[in-house]
Amino acid sequence: MRKIIIIDDEPLARSIVKEYLQKHKDFEVVQECNDGFEGVKAIQQHQPDLIFLDIQMPKINGFEMLELIEQPPAVIFATAFDEYAIKAFEAHAIDYLLKPFNQERLDKAIQKWSDANNKPNEKNTQDLLETASQSPAQSQRIVVKSGSKIKIIPVHDVLYLEAADDYVKIHTKEGYFLKNKTMSHFEQVLDPQQFVRSHRSYIVNVQQITRIDPYEKDNHVAVLKAGTQIPVSRSGYVKLREVLGL
Amino acid sequence: MLNWFGMPVQSAITDSLVTNGLLLTICLMLMNTFRYYLPKREQFVSVFGICVLFAVLWLLISRWLLGLTVSFYDTSPELLHRSLPIRFSIAVLILGCVAMVSALWNTWSEQKENETRKADAEKLAKDAELFKLRQQLQPHFLFNSLNSINALIGMKPDEARKMVQQLSDFLRGTMRKEENQFITFSEEMDYLKLYLEIEKVRFGYRLKTEMDIAEESLGWKIPALLVQPLMENAIKFGLYGTTGEVTIGLRARIVDKHLVVAVMNPFDPDMQMPPGTGFGLNSVKRRLYLLFGRNDLVEVNKSQNSFIVIFRIPDINA
Numbered sequence: 331m332r333k334i335i336i337i338d339d340e341p342l343a344r345s346i347v348k349e350y351l352q353k354h355k356d357f358e359v360v361q362e363c364n365d366g367f368e369g370v371k372a373i374q375q376h377q378p379d380l381i382f383l384d385i386q387m388p389k390i391n392g393f394e395m396l397e398l399i400e401q402p403p404a405v406i407f408a409t410a411f412d413e414y415a416i417k418a419f420e421a422h423a424i425d426y427l428l429k430p431f432n433q434e435r436l437d438k439a440i441q442k443w444s445d446a447n448n449k450p451n452e453k454n455t456q457d458l459l460e461t462a463s464q465s466p467a468q469s470q471r472i473v474v475k476s477g478s479k480i481k482i483i484p485v486h487d488v489l490y491l492e493a494a495d496d497y498v499k500i501h502t503k504e505g506y507f508l509k510n511k512t513m514s515h516f517e518q519v520l521d522p523q524q525f526v527r528s529h530r531s532y533i534v535n536v537q538q539i540t541r542i543d544p545y546e547k548d549n550h551v552a553v554l555k556a557g558t559q560i561p562v563s564r565s566g567y568v569k570l571r572e573v574l575g576l
Numbered sequence: 577m578l579n580w581f582g583m584p585v586q587s588a589i590t591d592s593l594v595t596n597g598l599l600l601t602i603c604l605m606l607m608n609t610f611r612y613y614l615p616k617r618e619q620f621v622s623v624f625g626i627c628v629l630f631a632v633l634w635l636l637i638s639r640w641l642l643g644l645t646v647s648f649y650d651t652s653p654e655l656l657h658r659s660l661p662i663r664f665s666i667a668v669l670i671l672g673c674v675a676m677v678s679a680l681w682n683t684w685s686e687q688k689e690n691e692t693r694k695a696d697a698e699k700l701a702k703d704a705e706l707f708k709l710r711q712q713l714q715p716h717f718l719f720n721s722l723n724s725i726n727a728l729i730g731m732k733p734d735e736a737r738k739m740v741q742q743l744s745d746f747l748r749g750t751m752r753k754e755e756n757q758f759i760t761f762s763e764e765m766d767y768l769k770l771y772l773e774i775e776k777v778r779f780g781y782r783l784k785t786e787m788d789i790a791e792e793s794l795g796w797k798i799p800a801l802l803v804q805p806l807m808e809n810a811i812k813f814g815l816y817g818t819t820g821e822v823t824i825g826l827r828a829r830i831v832d833k834h835l836v837v838a839v840m841n842p843f844d845p846d847m848q849m850p851p852g853t854g855f856g857l858n859s860v861k862r863r864l865y866l867l868f869g870r871n872d873l874v875e876v877n878k879s880q881n882s883f884i885v886i887f888r889i890p891d892i893n894a
Contacts, residue, residue: 339815340720341780346727364782365819386716388819389844410719429723 332357333376337369337392338384338408343429347382347408350436357440364388366395367480378403380443382427385409390482393418393462394473397509398480402455404446406439414465418458463519472500474507481507485524489538490560491516493531503556526573528552528566536573583655587648594645595638599667602630603674610678627675631667635660702866714808724778739777746770750801758892761828761835762794764803768826771804775811782815784823793828796835798889799867802860806839806885809856813883814841834888843883857885864889 336344344362360376363369365388383405385392396402407426419426425439472483492499497508517527528534538554545551550562649656728736749767814822825840864873877884
């Protein structure tokens with residue numbers, strides 16, 4: 331028996347997927363979820379083989395939900411209209427269903443998944459999320475998991491970002507959160523007029539800077555409102571001056 | 577004239593006919609020229625130059641013609657010579673006046689034409705913009721509604737039929753013609769109910785609405801399709817901003833000869849809004865500005881956990 335989870339905020343949208351799946355006797359819908367929060371929990375609990383995922387959902391969208399899961403299962407997206415999502419799908423061959431879709435289309439998606447050895451394609455999923463994260467919604471906020479809680483950080487609340495091995499530490503007034511992404515990912519996604527990579531390991535929110543002091547012979551430090559000092563490299567200093575208009 | 581110069585009547589008439597006829601022809605030529613060519617302000621000197629040139633030309637031709645036709649001048653040519661400066665100055669004056677008047681006239685009529693054209697263009701642009709603002713339909717809403725209908729067809733065919741009907745009526749409403757731009761508030765509410773019915777089928781128990789509408793507001797004339805985009809906004813804001821049940825409120829009153837409508841939705845102040853949620857609000861602001869020329873008709877109140885949009889519609893009969 332293959333385990334399936336359907337995550338969509340519209341009850342009828344879930345029931346049509348369920349109805350179409352009745353034909354596939356070796357599949358069982360183990361849970362239906364109303365939003366990404368329920369989705370994260372259910373995926374951890376059931377470890378499904380395949381999920382059907384909507385994009386636009388309450389609080390966090392489908393992509394943000396996937397980012398919170400360590401090893402995401404195979405995904406078939408189902409969405410009505412979202413230019414960014416469709417762009418991401420087209421670029422990274424995971425199958426997707428455009429609502430409304432018919433039985434044949436769903437059968438085809440399942441077939442495609444079976445042909446791909448039932449395995450989630452980690453690399454494709456990562457690339458997909460990377461493309462999708464350039465949508466305007468996701469440049470406005472960062473969704474992180476701290477313990478069992480999911481936290482949505484508006485980007486203007488971010489003080490600075492710091493590289494930490496495979497993670498990035500997102501520093502806010504309430505402390506820091508870890509996200510499994512690279513510095514260059516954030517450098518691409520965040521507004522370059524607000525966030526400047528001041529150093530190989532630091533991206534700083536320029537609105538938080540109160541002054542820039544010289545440090546040792548060639549370097550500088552940016553001093554934040556809270557008093558924190560952020561290293562500024564020589565090239566970082568050039569970039570900062572440009573953005574600040576100095 | 578006759579007494580002064582002692583000219584025979586016959587000669588005087590021929591003289592005036594020839595010279596004036598010639599002058600008239602030149603005047604007409606000048607007027608015709610100005611119909612196609614409009615001198616700029618700084619070119620009036622050259623216009624004057626043209627007048628002088630024409631006058632000289634006229635003088636030469638008329639002198640030649642007079643020599644041919646009026647035999648009187650054969651005997652007393654000095655009379656013709658002496659009259660030349662007077663003839664010349666009169667010609668310059670007349671030509672100058674004609675040039676000036678026709679230039680002014682043509683400038684004025686072109687300006688007027690320009691103004692009407694500009695006004696027409698502005699009206700067209702405004703109408704087009706209003707039409708577009710009214711017609712904005714979220715593709716997301718349409719496709720998701722079709723998806724819900726698709727699901728209902730298998731489980732509850734009667735409800736599927738009902739929803740097809742509602743969706744059709746709703747779509748027809750968005751395509752309503754321009755001439756019915758103002759409708760009564762109660763018509764708008766009927767239309768809004770259609771929309772809400774569809775949304776309630778889509779979102780099920782999560783979507784609740786509370787209507788509080790004063791009786792006297794029902795007959796008020798408002799621009800068509802004004803409340804629906806705000807409601808759509810409120811639903812999107814509310815439903816995508818929280819995970820639980822969401823109650824959208826609508827309140828309508830008449831205050832100070834204005835219809836005052838408030839649309840309320842709960843929201844989580846920590847949430848970053850999904851993109852596009854500001855659109856409905858901006859389009860309503862823009863429409864009210866285009867229709868009433870006022871910027872103070874829409875107001876937004878954000879409190880701890882509710883978001884309220886209040887708009888006011890003046891009495892259009894006042």
